[in-house]
Amino acid sequence: MALELIVNILLLLLSALCFWQVGATMPKSADSELGAEQWPQALLFLLILAIGVNLVNYFRRHTKKEIAAAFGDFFPGLLRFVRSKLFIGMTLLVLMAVVYEPLGFLVTCMAFMAGYGVLLGERRPVRLLISSVAITMLLYIGFSVFLGILLPRGYIPFLRNAALALEALFHFFK
Numbered sequence: 001m002a003l004e005l006i007v008n009i010l011l012l013l014l015s016a017l018c019f020w021q022v023g024a025t026m027p028k029s030a031d032s033e034l035g036a037e038q039w040p041q042a043l044l045f046l047l048i049l050a051i052g053v054n055l056v057n058y059f060r061r062h063t064k065k066e067i068a069a070a071f072g073d074f075f076p077g078l079l080r081f082v083r084s085k086l087f088i089g090m091t092l093l094v095l096m097a098v099v100y101e102p103l104g105f106l107v108t109c110m111a112f113m114a115g116y117g118v119l120l121g122e123r124r125p126v127r128l129l130i131s132s133v134a135i136t137m138l139l140y141i142g143f144s145v146f147l148g149i150l151l152p153r154g155y156i157p158f159l160r161n162a163a164l165a166l167e168a169l170f171h172f173f174k
Contacts, residue, residue: 002070003077005058012051019044085119092116104154104163109136145170
């Protein structure tokens with residue numbers, strides 16, 4: 001409960017900073033059109049408004065006594081959160097984002113799918129392998145072949161060569 005309040009306040013401050021940064025750094029557009037600086041500011045304004053509503057609802061739902069008790073339980077609650085599946089899933093996602101470019105889409109997606117499968121409770125390795133390969137191939141075909149989006153191939157030579165060979169195979173059937 002205390003973590004919710006802290007995260008909301010931090011998001012509010014970060015969103016306000018981003019709103020100001022967009023206005024200060026983007027070139028001004030003509031008065032008769034919506035420019036490149038106004039769209040992000042409009043979205044950030046809506047985000048700030050939604051966070052404000054969330055904060056108001058937070059203080060309506062909880063009494064001062066409950067909030068004080070939540071801050072007393074802050075560190076044990078934070079430890080419980082770090083051990084939760086939610087936090088582990090978020091960590092997997094951040095890790096995937098970090099290694100996505102260097103390792104390429106194929107390896108990163110298969111590893112992420114297998115890791116998330118284990119997190120969700122799947123313990124059969126063959127099923128994890130088959131499902132992660134199948135989902136990765138479906139995503140690859142959808143983005144690369146049908147949508148024409150180039151996915152990262154990776155910097156490591158043998159991974160890059162495998163991605164290029166797969167691209168050649170799929171584009172042969174195109």
